[in-house]
Amino acid sequence: EPEVTQTPSHQVTQMGQEVILRCVPISNHLYFYWYRQILGQKVEFLVSFYNNEISEKSEIFDDQFSVERPDGSNFTLKIRSTKLEDSAMYFCASRVDSYAHEQYFGPGTRLTVT
Amino acid sequence: TQLLEQSPQFLSIQEGENLTVYCNSSSVFSSLQWYRQEPGEGPVLLVTVVTGGEVKKLKRLTFQFGDARKDSSLHITAAQPGDTGLYLCAGAPNSGYALNFGKGTSLLVTP
Numbered sequence: 001e002p003e004v005t006q007t008p009s010h011q012v013t014q015m016g017q018e019v020i021l022r023c024v025p026i027s028n029h030l031y032f033y034w035y036r037q038i039l040g041q042k043v044e045f046l047v048s049f050y051n052n053e054i055s056e057k058s059e060i061f062d063d064q065f066s067v068e069r070p071d072g073s074n075f076t077l078k079i080r081s082t083k084l085e086d087s088a089m090y091f092c093a094s095r096v097d098s099y100a101h102e103q104y105f106g107p108g109t110r111l112t113v114t
Numbered sequence: 115t116q117l118l119e120q121s122p123q124f125l126s127i128q129e130g131e132n133l134t135v136y137c138n139s140s141s142v143f144s145s146l147q148w149y150r151q152e153p154g155e156g157p158v159l160l161v162t163v164v165t166g167g168e169v170k171k172l173k174r175l176t177f178q179f180g181d182a183r184k185d186s187s188l189h190i191t192a193a194q195p196g197d198t199g200l201y202l203c204a205g206a207p208n209s210g211y212a213l214n215f216g217k218g219t220s221l222l223v224t225p
Contacts, residue, residue: 033213035213041217042202042215042217042218043157043202043204043215045212045213048211048212056211058212091157101144101145101162101164101206102147102162103213104159105149105158105159107155108155108156110154
C-alpha cells in the first residue's frame with residue numbers, strides 16, 4: 001500500500017543551524033502538509049501546499065520556515081536558523097485531491113536542537 | 115482555531131471490556147478523522163466520518179459523528195491488548211483545510 005515516507009528519521013542540530021526535512025508524499029496526491037508535535041503536546045498544523053504554492057499557514061510558520069517541492073516527488077521543510085523550541089517531531093501528510101477529506105501521515109522526523 | 119476536546123485523557127481497562135472515548139467541540143466540522151498513534155511514530159488513519167449521524171464500523175471499533183457534526187465518539191468492543199495506543203481525533207472546517215487535533219486519549223488494555 002502506498003505510504004508517505006520521511007527522511008531522516010532523526011536529526012540533531014545545533015541552535016542557529018539550518019535544517020531541511022524531506023518527505024515523499026503518496027505519488028498521485030496533490031495536497032501536501034507539514035505538522036509538528038512537541039513532546040507531550042498535540043499535533044499542530046504548520047503549512048499546506050498545493051500547485052506549487054502555500055495555500056494556508058499557521059502562526060508557527062514564520063519567516064524562519066519555508067517549503068518547497070523541488071522535483072516531482074520530494075516535498076521539503078526548511079528551518080533557516082533553528083531554535084531550541086523547534087525541537088519536535090515533524091510530520092508530513094498528503095491528500096489525494098480536493099474532494100477527499102483524508103490526510104495520510106508519514107512516520108515523522110524527530111528534530112533535536114541543542 | 116476550532117478546539118477539539120477529547121475525553122477521557124487516560125483510560126486503563128482489562129482485556130474483554132468495552133469502552134467509549136469522546137471528541138467534542140463547539141464548532142462544526144466538515145469531517146472528523148480518527149487516528150491511532152504509537153510512541154515515536156506518525157498518526158495512522160483509522161476512519162473518516164463526514165455526514166452528521168454517520169456510523170462507521172472497523173472490526174471491533176465503532177465510530178459515530180454527531181448529528182450537528184460537532185462531536186464524535188469511538189467505541190471499542192471487547193478490547194484487546196493490541197488496542198493499546200493513543201487515539202486522536204482531528205477535524206477541519208472544510209475539506210483540505212488544516213486539521214485541528216485533539217490531545218488524544220491514551221488507552222492501555224491489560225491482559
